[in-house]
Amino acid sequence: MFEQQYAMTMLIIMTTMNAFLGALMIFEIIPVSYGMFLAFGGMFGMIWKCKRDLMGNVRLWENPKQYRERISKK
Numbered sequence: 001m002f003e004q005q006y007a008m009t010m011l012i013i014m015t016t017m018n019a020f021l022g023a024l025m026i027f028e029i030i031p032v033s034y035g036m037f038l039a040f041g042g043m044f045g046m047i048w049k050c051k052r053d054l055m056g057n058v059r060l061w062e063n064p065k066q067y068r069e070r071i072s073k074k
Contacts, residue, residue, distance in 0.1 A: 010050045
């Protein structure tokens with residue numbers, strides 16, 4: 001349950017940050033290019049942190065050798 005709550009909180013923070021940056025760009029307080037860069041960088045950072053916190057150092061893919069070993073065990 002903690003993992004779901006953590007992930008949902010991260011999504012809410014990400015959505016709020018993007019809405020705030022969108023408002024800053026609409027009211028021309030910051031240029032669109034800066035806002036888009038900040039939004040992309042912020043989302044990447046949050047996704048990376050959430051993945052590290054929830055999954056640790058596990059890779060999201062496997063190399064061909066690991067795949068063959070996993071399939072041969074079945």
